[in-house]
Amino acid sequence: MAQLLNITKTLQKLTVSSRCRLVPVLVKPFEEDLPRTSIISTTATRNTNFFNKLPAQDLWKGITSVSNAGKKRGRGKNVSKSKIKDLNRGQVIGIGKANILWPGLSSPIIRGKELVEQQKLPEDPEREKKLIQLRDQMGTFKHAKLSPIERGWSGAKMPGRSIGPPDPIGEGEKFAGFDSVVLELKTVYNMKGNFGRKRRIKAVVVTGNKKGLVGFAMGRGLEARTALRKAKNRSGQKLMHIKLFRNHTVCHDFFTQFGSTKIYVSQKPEGFGLVCHRAIKSICDVVGIKDLHAKVEGSTNVNHIMKAFILGLIRQKSPEEVAEQKRLHLVEICKENNYFPNVIASPKECRTHEEIPKDEVLDWKQYCFDGKVVLRKKKPPPFYTRLKSYEVYLKKQEKLRNQDKVRINLLAEYGELRTFLADKYPECRAYKPPKKEEANDEAA
Amino acid sequence: MAAFRLVSKCLKAENLSSAHFTIFKRLLNYSTVEYDEQRDPRPSFFNKDIQNLLRTLTRVDLHKVFRRRKLGDEKVRDPEYKFMTDEELQEALQKAQQKANSLLQIPPVVPARKPISKILSLDPELQGLETSKMVFTDITFGVKDSDRLIVVRQPDGTLCEAEWEVKNRINQIYFPQKGRSVKPPKMFQGTDFEDLLKRQEYEFILDCACIQFEPNDPDYQRITSITYQHINDNNGFDKLRSTRHFGALTFFLVWHKNIDNLLLELIETCYADEANSLIELYSKIKKVEFEKTNDLSMIEHYIKKCSNKKGALELALQAYKEMSHQKQNIEKGIKTAHGMS
Numbered sequence: 001m002a003q004l005l006n007i008t009k010t011l012q013k014l015t016v017s018s019r020c021r022l023v024p025v026l027v028k029p030f031e032e033d034l035p036r037t038s039i040i041s042t043t044a045t046r047n048t049n050f051f052n053k054l055p056a057q058d059l060w061k062g063i064t065s066v067s068n069a070g071k072k073r074g075r076g077k078n079v080s081k082s083k084i085k086d087l088n089r090g091q092v093i094g095i096g097k098a099n100i101l102w103p104g105l106s107s108p109i110i111r112g113k114e115l116v117e118q119q120k121l122p123e124d125p126e127r128e129k130k131l132i133q134l135r136d137q138m139g140t141f142k143h144a145k146l147s148p149i150e151r152g153w154s155g156a157k158m159p160g161r162s163i164g165p166p167d168p169i170g171e172g173e174k175f176a177g178f179d180s181v182v183l184e185l186k187t188v189y190n191m192k193g194n195f196g197r198k199r200r201i202k203a204v205v206v207t208g209n210k211k212g213l214v215g216f217a218m219g220r221g222l223e224a225r226t227a228l229r230k231a232k233n234r235s236g237q238k239l240m241h242i243k244l245f246r247n248h249t250v251c252h253d254f255f256t257q258f259g260s261t262k263i264y265v266s267q268k269p270e271g272f273g274l275v276c277h278r279a280i281k282s283i284c285d286v287v288g289i290k291d292l293h294a295k296v297e298g299s300t301n302v303n304h305i306m307k308a309f310i311l312g313l314i315r316q317k318s319p320e321e322v323a324e325q326k327r328l329h330l331v332e333i334c335k336e337n338n339y340f341p342n343v344i345a346s347p348k349e350c351r352t353h354e355e356i357p358k359d360e361v362l363d364w365k366q367y368c369f370d371g372k373v374v375l376r377k378k379k380p381p382p383f384y385t386r387l388k389s390y391e392v393y394l395k396k397q398e399k400l401r402n403q404d405k406v407r408i409n410l411l412a413e414y415g416e417l418r419t420f421l422a423d424k425y426p427e428c429r430a431y432k433p434p435k436k437e438e439a440n441d442e443a444a
Numbered sequence: 445m446a447a448f449r450l451v452s453k454c455l456k457a458e459n460l461s462s463a464h465f466t467i468f469k470r471l472l473n474y475s476t477v478e479y480d481e482q483r484d485p486r487p488s489f490f491n492k493d494i495q496n497l498l499r500t501l502t503r504v505d506l507h508k509v510f511r512r513r514k515l516g517d518e519k520v521r522d523p524e525y526k527f528m529t530d531e532e533l534q535e536a537l538q539k540a541q542q543k544a545n546s547l548l549q550i551p552p553v554v555p556a557r558k559p560i561s562k563i564l565s566l567d568p569e570l571q572g573l574e575t576s577k578m579v580f581t582d583i584t585f586g587v588k589d590s591d592r593l594i595v596v597r598q599p600d601g602t603l604c605e606a607e608w609e610v611k612n613r614i615n616q617i618y619f620p621q622k623g624r625s626v627k628p629p630k631m632f633q634g635t636d637f638e639d640l641l642k643r644q645e646y647e648f649i650l651d652c653a654c655i656q657f658e659p660n661d662p663d664y665q666r667i668t669s670i671t672y673q674h675i676n677d678n679n680g681f682d683k684l685r686s687t688r689h690f691g692a693l694t695f696f697l698v699w700h701k702n703i704d705n706l707l708l709e710l711i712e713t714c715y716a717d718e719a720n721s722l723i724e725l726y727s728k729i730k731k732v733e734f735e736k737t738n739d740l741s742m743i744e745h746y747i748k749k750c751s752n753k754k755g756a757l758e759l760a761l762q763a764y765k766e767m768s769h770q771k772q773n774i775e776k777g778i779k780t781a782h783g784m785s
Contacts, residue, residue: 252525269520329533334523338543340510341528341536350530364525412630 060084085138090131099123153278158185158203159302160282163228166207166236180207180232181282183216183302185224204303205231207239208286211247214313215239216306242313246270248290251319253368256312261304262297264374265312269334279305287313295374319345327351474673476666477700478556488729489553489695497725498550498691501718508686509544550691553699557660562605570601579606581614589615590658608661623655632656632667641674650689672696676705694722698729704753707743711760714767719743726750740765 051059064083066076094106099121103109107116143156152160165178184204192198201224208214215238219230245251245267253266263280268291274281276294279302284292296305323330323345332342361367384390410417417430479485488494528536574597582593594606594614606614616626630636631652640649649671657664672693675681684690697703703722710719716739723742727734734745740761747757 266522269523271520326527328527328529331526331528331533331536332523333526335521336512336515337510338513338547340506340540341526341533343533344525353529353531356529362527364527367527413627 056087082141083139085135087135089138090134097123097128099127152182153282158182158224158228160278163205163232166233167229169233169237175207175209175236177209177211178207178213178236179210179286180205180235181286182228182231183279183282183306185228188220201227203227203231204306205235206283206286206306207232207235208283208288210286210288212242212244212288213239214242214283214287214310216310240310240314242287243316243318244288245319247288249292250289250313251316252322253365254312254316255369255372256308256315258308258311259301259304260298261301261308263294263305263308263312264297264369264372265292265294265309267291268293269336277305280309283309297375323347328356474670476662477669477673477696478662478665479553479699481555481558484555485553485695485699486555488699491728494695494725494728495550495691497721497728498694499548500721501694501725502548502687502690503685503715503718504544504548505686506540506544509547510540548686548688548691550688550695551654552659553692553695554660556662556665557608557658560605560607564595564603564605567601567603570597572599573601574599579610579614581618583618589619612658612661621655625656628656628663632663637667637670641671644678644680644683646671646675646680646683647687647689650684650687650692668692669696676702679705679709681706681709694725695729698722698726701730701750704751704757707746707751708753708757708760711743711757711764714764716740716743716764716768 064079064081066079070076092106094102101107101116101119101121103116103118109116146156150161152158154160159182161182163180163182165175166180168174182203182205184202186202187199188202189197189199200220200222202218202220203224204216204218205228206214206216215235217231217234217238219227219232219234221227221230243251248270249267250265251267253264256263256265265276268275270291272291272293274284274290274292276284276292277296277300280292280294280296283306284290294309317325319330324347327347327349328351329346330344332344333339334342356362361371407417414422416432419428421428576599578597580595580597592611592615594611595603596606596610597603613626616624629652631640631649637649650668653664653667653671657667675684675693676697681690681693684693694703694706697706703726707719707722710716710722720739720742723734723746726732726746727742732750734742734749736742743761747754747761751757
């Protein structure tokens with residue numbers, strides 16, 4: 001009797017979830033075999049182990065987390081909570097490996113007027129595969145791929161990405177036409193008296209309406225999203241106005257400096273584009289500058305570049321101011337206009353030639369850069385130009401120098417490439433591969 | 445010393461004839477109108493007064509003459525900025541004006557040339573010496589292209605002066621002019637030309653024609669005359685203003701007594717001075733006298749005497765008169781309001 005009690009205890013210990021199907025099967029023989037107890041006592045199986053003693057939650061925790069002490073030593077770098085898999089997903093009670101119909105569980109008890117009987121159906125080979133596939137998908141979440149236009153400066157990182165206009169303040173007006181760009185997003189730490197190292201995210205955002213309004217700000221937060229939001233909204237409240245020349249470029253060339261970051265900015269004609277540091281390009285995009293060349297000397301710290309550039313933009317003088325300051329006409333001369341003297345700005349009163357002191361700076365570039373000169377290094381010729389083989393190559397290329405023009409002329413004149421012999425010998429023509437449709441027709 | 449050079453043996457001179465142009469003689473229902481030597485336009489065209497009137501009618505706007513143009517495949521350049529005093533600016537503007545004057549020189553209006561058929565010598569003993577024509581060219585430095593001696597020896601031994609087509613080709617081969625091609629480009633033929641006209645690319649057509657052809661070339665006169673007629677019918681005068689071709693267009697219209705559309709446009713856009721100049725030009729070229737009692741009398745007289753579009757012109761003139769009258773009244777009112785009368 002005591003043995004029987006033991007057995008029932010062990011049976012009770014068995015977890016209900018996985019082995020419950022076995023219980024009725026096992027219980028029945030005990031009732032039948034009560035007098036023959038010796039058989040049961042010899043087969044004492046231990047069905048408890050590490051895996052069915054603990055719930056799934058604890059098991060997963062054991063392999064996906066590291067103790068605080070361990071973490072400090074650098075352990076568990078490759079474990080994360082995202083690796084936890086819910087093995088119950090996709091499983092339904094009553095439907096298992098053996099495809100058995102259980103009336104009242106996985107099928108109705110009465111179908112029509114007949115009583116449904118428990119029966120074994122043929123096995124479903126797909127079921128196992130589906131379950132495995134479902135488990136493989138878990139924990140491997142991929143971010144949606146960004147379109148090349150939405151991408152930032154590098155990969156899936158935030159710097160260089162646009163995050164939309166600042167949020168409207170209260171129920172005020174919306175920031176219509178504004179756009180913000182992230183310039184910096186990084187983790188920063190500081191020491192707290194009771195917490196120790198405290199981790200936060202710092203974001204620097206610049207916003208503008210593409211028509212000359214621009215603002216920049218920094219925001220910190222525990223999460224990247226809050227930091228970005230703070231920086232974006234703060235930058236919307238620190239707007240500055242910037243003068244643009246013909247709505248596409250800076251008013252004039254200028255030199256600007258912040259700390260050891262020096263920038264030489266030059267005005268460029270329409271269609272030139274933005275040739276500069278990526279941070280300057282992002283700022284130009286939100287300000288509305290479309291054509292500009294900038295050379296950064298010294299430190300390329302993004303914060304310093306941003307501050308130096310915006311400082312320079314603010315300090316610009318409009319052409320009218322320049323003309324008034326110099327008391328001379330400011331005239332633009334360019335080849336596209338056939339060197340017509342195009343007056344950009346005129347002063348109220350113009351000086352005469354005698355009134356100009358001899359040592360006054362009248363050169364435009366010198367005036368703009370305040371006497372500073374941009375270092376323009378001459379690019380050394382590539383190494384191969386000194387080789388003999390390069391000379392040979394050039395000689396061989398010489399006979400092909402007009403080939404492209406001849407090609408175009410022939411195509412324009414005859415609609416095909418042909419030699420001067422083509423009139424006399426019609427077969428002297430360049431081979432034309434047959435068009436796809438024709439080839440298909442022939443094959444048919 | 446005249447240096448002669450032999451050009452390739454098999455010159456297909458006969459292929460070069462204007463055969464490929466004959467099809468397009470009645471393009472877009474426009475017929476070619478050439479200046480001929482019976483009624484020589486040169487004395488009238490080169491007259492100083494007439495040149496001045498044509499210049500006035502061109503209505504020169506320096507900003508349009510020196511407008512921004514794309515310069516082929518060159519990179520965009522940085523503009524140059526300069527500080528200028530008043531005098532320097534005036535000087536620079538004057539230079540620009542002079543430049544504009546030379547840029548706006550009207551292409552000469554001359555009668556179309558006649559085909560050459562001058563035989564220099566007949567040498568039957570040379571018959572059969574060569575199977576193809578031989579072209580001899582005088583490439584002496586400093587000779588004008590039009591005066592250059594170019595002769596052809598035919599296979600039958602005849603030595604004759606080269607035809608115009610051959611001459612043009614040889615000149616272009618030995619002394620190439622920038623922008624001109626040996627064969628006239630396709631843009632002057634068929635649907636391409638029609639398309640250009642439809643798109644109203646008049647300045648482009650006329651500029652290209654100036655580069656490609658000599659002014660006495662029948663092809664030049666064909667292209668320009670068709671373009672001028674198209675402009676006249678489609679009221680595209682504004683496209684040619686401030687260009688060198690407006691004078692030639694006006695001269696063409698006056699020469700063929702077809703100024704009604706231009707006059708109508710001038711009156712409608714309130715350029716009465718220019719309308720008067722146009723009538724003056726007409727009277728000078730066509731030797732017709734008009735009464736000159738007041739501002740608009742000449743125009744009125746012209747409408748009565750020579751116009752084909754009397755109704756429209758009279759209506760426009762009436763509207764113009766009413767408008768100028770109203771303008772005067774308003775000005776008077778403003779003056780009295782300011783207490784200036």
